Amino acid sequence: MSKLLHIIHPKDNSTDFLEEIHTYLSEKYEERIHVSRLxxxxxxxxxxxxxxxxxxxxxxxxxxxxxxxxxxxAITRDFEYPQYISDEQLQVxxxxxxxxxxxxxxxxxxxYFKQCxxxxxxxxxxxxxxxxxxxxxxxxxxxxxxxxxxxxxYRKILVDVMKYSLDDxxxxxxxxxxxxxxxxxxxxxxxxxxxxxxxxxxxxxFGMMLSELANDVSYFSN
Amino acid sequence: MNLLLIDNEDLTESISDINDLAVKKSIPIKCYxxxxxxxxxxxxxxxxGKISLQLVRDKLDRLYGNRRFxxxxxxxxxxxxxxxxxxIIRQLNGISNTRKAAKILYSAELDEIxxxxxxxxxxxxxxxxxxxxxxxxxxxNILDFVIRDKIEECIINLIGKNGDNxxxxxxxxxxxxxDLSFNPxxxxxxxxxxxxxxxxxxxxxxxxxxxxxxxxxxxxxxxVNLNNE
Numbered sequence: 001m002s003k004l005l006h007i008i009h010p011k012d013n014s015t016d017f018l019e020e021i022h023t024y025l026s027e028k029y030e031e032r033i034h035v036s037r038l039x040x041x042x043x044x045x046x047x048x049x050x051x052x053x054x055x056x057x058x059x060x061x062x063x064x065x066x067x068x069x070x071x072x073x074a075i076t077r078d079f080e081y082p083q084y085i086s087d088e089q090l091q092v093x094x095x096x097x098x099x100x101x102x103x104x105x106x107x108x109x110x111x112y113f114k115q116c117x118x119x120x121x122x123x124x125x126x127x128x129x130x131x132x133x134x135x136x137x138x139x140x141x142x143x144x145x146x147x148x149x150x151x152x153x154y155r156k157i158l159v160d161v162m163k164y165s166l167d168d169x170x171x172x173x174x175x176x177x178x179x180x181x182x183x184x185x186x187x188x189x190x191x192x193x194x195x196x197x198x199x200x201x202x203x204x205x206f207g208m209m210l211s212e213l214a215n216d217v218s219y220f221s222n
Numbered sequence: 223m224n225l226l227l228i229d230n231e232d233l234t235e236s237i238s239d240i241n242d243l244a245v246k247k248s249i250p251i252k253c254y255x256x257x258x259x260x261x262x263x264x265x266x267x268x269x270x271g272k273i274s275l276q277l278v279r280d281k282l283d284r285l286y287g288n289r290r291f292x293x294x295x296x297x298x299x300x301x302x303x304x305x306x307x308x309x310i311i312r313q314l315n316g317i318s319n320t321r322k323a324a325k326i327l328y329s330a331e332l333d334e335i336x337x338x339x340x341x342x343x344x345x346x347x348x349x350x351x352x353x354x355x356x357x358x359x360x361x362x363n364i365l366d367f368v369i370r371d372k373i374e375e376c377i378i379n380l381i382g383k384n385g386d387n388x389x390x391x392x393x394x395x396x397x398x399x400x401d402l403s404f405n406p407x408x409x410x411x412x413x414x415x416x417x418x419x420x421x422x423x424x425x426x427x428x429x430x431x432x433x434x435x436x437x438x439x440x441x442x443x444x445x446v447n448l449n450n451e
Contacts, residue, residue: 160450164449168449185442186443186448188407191440191443192440192443195405202406211406
């Protein structure tokens, strides 16, 4: 049976760059990709209520901001929903396979994955994808400042890693575990290429961002 | 595959036989003799006419320096009242270049040695002493104890059966470029030379497993063909 994807992507200018992932996949696998762009409170509530009834053989992907205790909803001129799914509300994905492409979802899953009885999940560490995030330098080990060019390059890598790995997932009928292996492989490749292109300069912030991503992207399964 | 052969008598014929068998089975092997005990290893005999473990260690360092050995085969009886193959292997287990090597003992008098162990129990009823001798073979990780006539064949069979140890390849490659260091793609053991990292692996450092896993992940990521980047 062919794999299906359902992407939940709250509207937010700072995460719109992730649209390229669903555009690419929808063009290749139109009938197997469902995208829910959430703009209004009604959009959010509809998905939240319907999720429990949604099929368990689909891979659900959440694209948006997040913290170690929540997934954020849309942020537009007219509407803000900073804590869309928080704490044990993660149970909305009970029995499902999910990918939470949001900051510190690895920590959120660490706390609530078992309790909320998800089938499998992929979580991410902190990711610097916006200039505003460089005002609060993290981690402290970064000796040089992350530049706007670094952030643009990092966004492109996130998009490429996700869209091509999900392409492999759909084409090869992969498991979630194989999906994260493929994602990590692509991140490692980007890391190697970066230091080949920037030899003998020691640690660079962009390289550290990629190292953290490769080391901390996490897989959970029940 | 580096093989260290230890005996008190000339090893030329054994090395020739091992090389012939290895060629037949396409096993790459280099044999290194270490003569210990009279008559051919008289340079490790002290002023009391006995084998000195310190002189054995010095001789090993002098002849082979930092060379790593993958297998050690030692004669059990070295023509000495106190030092035998077990004592030699016990010493080699404390040296980094031989610690991880597979160990084999051999003797022309294998039957008599086993009988001797049993006699201690039969005659004196000293189970602890008898068992201690048997147990030493286990605790020292001795892979096999064979009759002298079969040692060449046994070595080749064990190498064929056990295959290559992936760790050996990694350590050997690191040692080949021991002055270099990795770029920051590989953060584990950051700042160490490849030679220093090899030491960490040989000594089973707690990070060594993580290092090997990351090294392989990066190598695969670098070399694999991807349909899409």
